[in-house]
Structures are given as structure tokens and as C-alpha cells.
Amino acid sequence: MVVAVPVSMTGLSPAIVPTSQPVAPRAVASAHVSTAPIAPSVTTLQRHYVRTLPVSQRPQVVAEQTTITGGLALRTKAERHRKIAVSSSKGSHVWTASSLAEHDLPSAALRAYKRAAASIDTTDPGCHLPWTLLAGIGRVESDHGRYGGSVLGNDGVPRPAIVGVALNGKGPVAAISDTDHGSFDGDKVWDRAVGPMQFIPSTWLGGAGRDGDGDGVKSPNDIDDAALAAAAYLCGAGGDLSDTPAENAAVFRYNPSDYYVALVTAFARGYRTGVFVIPSPDVAPGSGDGVDRAQARQDRLAKARAVTARAAKVTAAKAVRVAAKTARLKAEQHARAAKKAAALAAAKAKRAAKAKAAQAAAHPSPSASPTRKPSPAPSKTPSRAPSPAPAPAPSATPTAQAPQLVLRPLTGTLTGSGTTWSVDGRELDLGQDRAGTPAARDYDGTNGVQTLGEELAGLVDTQVTVQVKDGTTVVYLIQGLDYRGADGSFTTP
Known part of the structure; x- marks a missing residue:
């Protein structure tokens, strides 16, 4: 006989109630060999954790002692991790040997079992179904909704759902084609046992289904519904289940x-x-852990293929979304580029028109200077010799014509800053201390009219054309816009 030493409050996990507090690990059966039961122990951490829970959510305290009988020993790590399987037409459930000594009971499961037993006692009082028998079935079928790492929520629903193997007739399982269109088990080809009590969809839809929590829905994935359905199924054959043979049947x-x-x-x-x-199955020497490895391998491969298919589907959907987004962004980019090009063309045309007007203003026609007529000659000759005649007054000298202003273009890359600006290395004559004065025009075509220095800074490293006086670098026009007048004075805003 091997006596396992469990912890009375084992498995205090988020299946009982979601919490961010530290969780005590589930107990593992001891390897000590003895003929006397060993008292359980509860750690200070577990006591503190349980006291933080509302009374209605505290786990059922069970397992005063656990004894595993038969040919199964727990002396070594290999023996404690030996796998035990119960196979039937619904599939197989597999545990490690040490987990047979774990008996914590989540409050949601305890509530469901007791409520189902009380309900069936009202409708079938001769059945005498104890809630503990439902707890025994829930423990073996799904560890009370926690098989395979699932978590039983306070609403009675394990997450993720507990779904058995496909009932496709391979191995020991029966062949049952899909009856629920995959609504319970997610399989539209074969039925699978589902939920905490492992109902087959065909059985559930065939009349076994119940609404145990009164929410108007009959779901085998809800332990409240499944426990009441299991109670009705156990009592359905008749008999008094307080009688051992009737209970076994x-x-x-x-x-x-x-x-x-x-x-x-x-x-x-x-x-x-x-x-x-707890009875242990017969373990023959050299029989390994009793698990059908071929079936287990097929199950793993099927699960891996399903995961791969889901990942491929997600990847394809993501690729479609990315392609649509890329096309939309490109269309928006082209629209912005076209709008910008149109605006630049309009600005260029406007600057050309202004330059033409300024060029015309810079070349006025010279006005003719009139000459004065000389005084007429005297009409009479004097009778006597005249006194020395005064020198005749010279005629007025005509006004000298102003030299014509000749401009020539200087095109290149504008560089510089402050008071020094050059086009392709040729320093421009913009006048003294003009950088901080308000510009007369918006030479860079952006942000409106600013100071001359800011306007020129907006044209740095770009191709510009300035009109300079022939033979000099004195600037009269910038980008076709007037900077100086024909008389050399600076244009004002």
C-alpha cells in the first residue's frame, strides 16, 4: 500500500476566482511507503489565501487522507509521473499517477453538483442521487472543468473549452458523424465529447440537454447545465442509487x-x-505508461495541423489588409503629389507674369529735351556806331539723357546667410544691412512676405534667377519680382 500525502487546499488556482495574488502549487503525492495514514498539512500561504476569498467562493476542504491501492506505486519520480488512461467509446482521459491524490473542488463546480442533485431529488425523489456521485464523474471526466489546463470560471464555463477526440471509429472510439454542425465541439465532420461532464452532442441534442442555471440556454460547456443533465441521465434508468449495485450500473x-x-x-x-x-489500474511489467502512443501522436499531429491552418488563415487575412492599406496610401500620395504640382505650376505662372511686368517697368522710353529758339535779329541798323555790343546770350543747353538701364539674368544655386548671398559663387549686391528689413515681395513663394533674409533663406540650395545690372551684380529682380526700381531705389512693400 502506498499512502499519498496531499494538501487539503491544493490547486488554489484562478479557476476558483480570478486574482493577482500568488497561487499555491498543486500538491504532488509523496513517495513514502507506510501502512498508516499521514495527516495533511496546509501552508501558511494557503491559509492566508483562502481567508481572502468570500465564503461562497472558498474551495471544499476534502482529502483527510488518500490511499492508492493495487499495483501502482509512487516510490520514484517515474512512478509518480506514470500516465493512467481510461478509455471508452467516447475517447480517453489521461492523468499522471500523482494527480490521483489531488481533490480540491472549485466552488463553481460544488455549487453545480449540489444544485443538480437537489433539483433531481425534487423531480425524481426515488433516485436518491448524492451530489458526491456527480462530483466523482466531474473529477474523472474533466477534473471539474480543468482538464488539459482549462480554467473553470465562476460562471461555470471552462476556458478554453474541453473537447475530446473525433469520434471517427478509429481505435476504441465509436464512429458518430456530426450532429451539432460544430456548434458545441467545433467539428462539422465528427462529433466529439464536450464540456466538464463530456457529453456527446448527439446525446445532448437527443434529449439529455438541460438548463441548470436558468439562463435560457442549454450548453454542455456550462457545468451547471451539464451537471443537471448528468443527474437526469444517471437517474434515467430507474433504480435507487443509494444501493451500490444500482449506483455502479x-x-x-x-x-x-x-x-x-x-x-x-x-x-x-x-x-x-x-x-x-483510489484504485489503480493493473500495470503489467514493461507495459510502459498504458497510453496509446500512436493515437496520442495522431492527436498531436492533428492539433499541430489545426494550429498551422489557423496561423495561415490569420497570415492571409493580414496580408490582404496590408495590401489594401498600401494601395490606399499610394493613392493618397499620388493625389497629394498632383495637387502640389498644380500649385507649383500656378505659382510659377504667377511669378513669370510679375517678372514680365517688372521688366517692362524697368525699360521706360526716354523723353525728348526741347531746344530754345534764339532771339530774333534787330530790325534796324543804328545810325551811329554802336557801342561795343555785348556778347550774345548763349542758347540754353539741352538736358543730358540718362543712360539706359540694361539688365541681364544670373541663374544658379543660391547660397549664403545674413548679409552675404551668392549665386553659383558670385556674391550679390543687395544693398547694405538689408537682411533684417521687410521684403517688398514674397520671393520664396511661402509663408507670405517676411524679412529679406527670411525670404532668401527660403530659396537656399534651390535654383534661382536674379536680374542684375549689366557688368555688375547689383540685384534688380529676384525670381521675376521687383527688388529695385529703374532709378536704383529699393522697392517698398
């Missing part, structure tokens, strides 16, 4: 396996008495 009807019956009733007695005497 009802459990065998639920899952036709002798070891399943022995395991369920052992857990049921343990939940009733607090003392768990």
Missing part, C-alpha cells in the same frame, strides 16, 4: 468501463467521507 451506463466505474465511485466516497481510497 448507472455509472457504467454513463461510461461503459469497469475501471471508470471503480474510479468514479472511489472519488464519490472520498468527497462524502473525506477519505480517498
Whole structure:
């Protein structure tokens, strides 16, 4: 006989109630060999954690002692991790040997079992179904909604859903084609056992389904509904389940396996008495861990293929979204570029018109200077010799014509800053201390009229054309816009 030492409050996990507090690990059966039961221990951490829970959410305290009988020993790590499987037409459930000594009961599951037993006692009082028998079935079928790492929520729904293998007739399982269109088990080809009590969809839809929590929905994935359905199924064959043969027959009807019956009733007695005497299956020498490895390998491959298919579907959908977004961004970019090009063309045309007007203003026609007529000659000759005649007054000298202003273009890259500006290395004559004065025109075509220095800074490193006086670098026009007048004075805003 091997006596396992569990912890009374084992498995205090978020399946009981979501929490950010530290979680105590589940207990592992001891390898000590003894003929006397060993008292359980509860750590200070576990006591503190349980006290933080509302009374209604505290786990059921069970497992005063656990004894595993038969040919299964827990002396070594390999023995404690030996896998145990219960197979039937619905599929297989696999545990490690040490997990048989873990008996914590989530409050949501306890509530569902007790409510279902009370309900069936009202509708079928002769059945005498104890809630502990439902707890035994829930423990073996799904570890109360926590099989395979699922978490039983306070709403009675395990997440992720607990779904068995495809009932495709391979190996020990029955061949049952899809009856629920995949609504319960996600499989539209074959049925699969689902939920905390592992109902087959065809059985559930065939009349076994119940609404245990009164929410108007019958779901095998809800432990409240599944527990009431299991209660009705156990009592459906008639008989008084307080009688051991009738109880065994009802459990065998639920899952036709002798070891399943022995395991369920052992857990049921343990939940009733607090003392768990768990039967172990016969383990022949050299038989390994009793798991059908070929089937397990097929299940793993099927799961991997499903994961790969889901990932490929997600990747394809993402690629479609990215392509659509890229096309939209390109269209928006082209629209912005076209709008900008149109604006630049309009600005260029406007500057050309202004330059033409300024060029015309810079070349006025010279006005003719009139000459004065000379005084007429005297009409009479004097009779006597005249006194020396005064020198005749010279005629007025005509006004000298102003030299004509000749401009020539200077084109190149504008560089410089402050008071020094050059086009392709030729320094421009813009007048003294003009950088900080307000510009007369918007020479760079942006941000309106600023100071001359800011306007020129907006044209730095770009191709510009300035009109300078022939033979000099004195600037009269910048980008076709007037800077100086024909008389050399600076244009004002």
C-alpha cells in the first residue's frame, strides 16, 4: 500500500476566482511507503489565501487522507509521473499517477453538483442521487472543468473549452458523424465529447440537454447545465442509487468501463467521507505508461495541423489588409503629389507674369529735351556806331539723357546667410544691412512676405534667377519680382 500525502487546499488556482495574488502549487503525492495514514498539512500561504476569498467562493476542504491501492506505486519520480488512461467509446482521459491524490473542488463546480442533485431529488425523489456521485464523474471526466489546463470560471464555463477526440471509429472510439454542425465541439465532420461532464452532442441534442442555471440556454460547456443533465441521465434508468449495485450500473451506463466505474465511485466516497481510497489500474511489467502512443501522436499531429491552418488563415487575412492599406496610401500620395504640382505650376505662372511686368517697368522710353529758339535779329541798323555790343546770350543747353538701364539674368544655386548671398559663387549686391528689413515681395513663394533674409533663406540650395545690372551684380529682380526700381531705389512693400 502506498499512502499519498496531499494538501487539503491544493490547486488554489484562478479557476476558483480570478486574482493577482500568488497561487499555491498543486500538491504532488509523496513517495513514502507506510501502512498508516499521514495527516495533511496546509501552508501558511494557503491559509492566508483562502481567508481572502468570500465564503461562497472558498474551495471544499476534502482529502483527510488518500490511499492508492493495487499495483501502482509512487516510490520514484517515474512512478509518480506514470500516465493512467481510461478509455471508452467516447475517447480517453489521461492523468499522471500523482494527480490521483489531488481533490480540491472549485466552488463553481460544488455549487453545480449540489444544485443538480437537489433539483433531481425534487423531480425524481426515488433516485436518491448524492451530489458526491456527480462530483466523482466531474473529477474523472474533466477534473471539474480543468482538464488539459482549462480554467473553470465562476460562471461555470471552462476556458478554453474541453473537447475530446473525433469520434471517427478509429481505435476504441465509436464512429458518430456530426450532429451539432460544430456548434458545441467545433467539428462539422465528427462529433466529439464536450464540456466538464463530456457529453456527446448527439446525446445532448437527443434529449439529455438541460438548463441548470436558468439562463435560457442549454450548453454542455456550462457545468451547471451539464451537471443537471448528468443527474437526469444517471437517474434515467430507474433504480435507487443509494444501493451500490444500482449506483455502479448507472455509472457504467454513463461510461461503459469497469475501471471508470471503480474510479468514479472511489472519488464519490472520498468527497462524502473525506477519505480517498483510489484504485489503480493493473500495470503489467514493461507495459510502459498504458497510453496509446500512436493515437496520442495522431492527436498531436492533428492539433499541430489545426494550429498551422489557423496561423495561415490569420497570415492571409493580414496580408490582404496590408495590401489594401498600401494601395490606399499610394493613392493618397499620388493625389497629394498632383495637387502640389498644380500649385507649383500656378505659382510659377504667377511669378513669370510679375517678372514680365517688372521688366517692362524697368525699360521706360526716354523723353525728348526741347531746344530754345534764339532771339530774333534787330530790325534796324543804328545810325551811329554802336557801342561795343555785348556778347550774345548763349542758347540754353539741352538736358543730358540718362543712360539706359540694361539688365541681364544670373541663374544658379543660391547660397549664403545674413548679409552675404551668392549665386553659383558670385556674391550679390543687395544693398547694405538689408537682411533684417521687410521684403517688398514674397520671393520664396511661402509663408507670405517676411524679412529679406527670411525670404532668401527660403530659396537656399534651390535654383534661382536674379536680374542684375549689366557688368555688375547689383540685384534688380529676384525670381521675376521687383527688388529695385529703374532709378536704383529699393522697392517698398
